[in-house]
């Protein structure tokens with residue numbers, strides 16, 4: 001049985017393993033796992049195997065509840081490379097803590113990087129895990145590496161975020177490493193109880209009790225790092241830019257600011273989350289090592305630009321103050337009710353009074369209703385039109401409120417695409433966003449121009465860069481569009497509006513860049529042009 005588990009896990013980890021049972025080789029091998037009478041593992045990969053086995057033997061629900069996704073050895077290596085590039089080589093006799101040790105992958109890899117007596121090295125390693133089997137796996141892993149049983153008093157069973165656990169750990173260590181659980185606290189079996197929430201709120205009032213576990217480990221880990229020490233922890237990429245994590249970023253910047261960022265380009269973890277690793281160290285904030293590139297010091301508001309640098313995206317900053325699109329227009333989109341409420345009301349009618357506009361009918365400054373077919377509720381329509389008499393009464397008011405002059409914006413596209421409805425007769429399908437200018441807005445065309453610009457698209461991509469690493473398309477939610485800053489240079493904005501009315505997408509985009517004082521940013525213009533549908537380049 002053990003042989004089967006080991007083989008399966010080793011296969012998934014892309015590690016070559018052969019087995020010798022009672023000294024009889026049962027297959028040729030690149031590295032050897034000896035399962036002899038005493039159940040001892042040895043050989044190059046031996047110390048790693050208890051961790052592999054522990055992960056493989058987790059029932060799925062427990063794996064979800066505890067966030068058990070061990071870090072593959074190759075990934076640990078890449079992360080420690082970045083740590084050493086950022087904060088210097090890991091010295092022998094460094095004291096190290098992994099607050100969610102799992103199978104011990106990080107401690108083992110750190111130990112392997114230290115030179116000197118193995119028994120002395122392991123004496124400086126501390127481990128915490130809430131699961132006794134994990135702790136036992138990490139313990140046997142390091143004992144195998146050291147060649148002697150490691151003293152077990154430094155393997156602490158408990159919740160790293162609980163004070164009862166902290167009391168059993170040293171106040172400060174030179175290095176905190178690991179891959180803490182990424183448990184959401186919003187709902188479900190992974191949410192912490194009221195007492196634990198209250199304790200976290202009392203500890204970090206600015207962050208609150210609903211901080212997710214990954215963020216809480218980042219803060220608790222940073223508090224244990226000695227003045228000249230460092231920390232590297234794996235995190236979900238949402239820590240970089242999500243507004244929920246803003247207090248975590250602000251607090252970290254004030255204590256042990258971010259110094260390095262590793263980006264997982266390959267989704268190496270079994271969890272369906274894009275991951276990064278954050279290197280941080282006490283001192284003043286400064287530039288950040290992103291892979292091999294040095295990026296500028298981040299603001300606490302968002303670290304999205306770090307990811308942008310890593311991915312070669314152009315970086316622009318939105319001004320913090322000033323008027324936004326939401327201050328001159330009502331920005332809204334339908335949801336489930338609006339979608340289902342229209343299902344029985346859409347007919348194919350070339351002379352219909354109320355064309356239904358789906359995402360697929362919106363191109364930059366060009367409405368393709370009637371030109372190309374549209375799909376709605378699993379049907380194809382050449383001229384999708386809404387028969388107001390057949391609309392579900394529950395959404396009739398919502399539809400009436402949309403029958404005003406407006407700009408309609410497509411979602412899930414590679415650039416923000418907007419069209420103008422001057423008459424006010426069209427109905428937006430879900431998830432099209434409707435931007436309805438109020439009396440303060442200069443004109444519909446000014447609004448359409450603002451949206452049809454490299455400025456709006458680049459900001460949306462940078463925003464998404466921290467929350468959807470692999471997504472090529474951007475999701476233009478109504479809330480995001482409402483935050484779009486208005487240009488300060490009114491003359492340039494007027495020019496952009498004229499170009500938009502002419503349907504000149506390029507000229508419109510260039511003029512809006514100028515209106516935001518970014519005429520010199522040809523990189524931003526080219527980035528936007530390259531992402532546009534080919535017929536609009």
Ligand SMILES: C[S@@+](CC[C@H](N)C(=O)[O-])C[C@H]1O[C@@H](n2cnc3c(N)ncnc32)[C@H](O)[C@@H]1O
Pocket residue numbers: 066067068069070071098099100101102103104105106128129130131134158159160161178179180181182
């Ligand atoms: C993502 S695994 C990481 C394991 C290990 N760091 C690695 O890279 O292989 C997360 C580990 O955190 C443990 N864990 C979950 N909640 C914890 C908590 N509150 N305190 C300490 N450990 C916890 C789980 O049992 C699991 O072993």
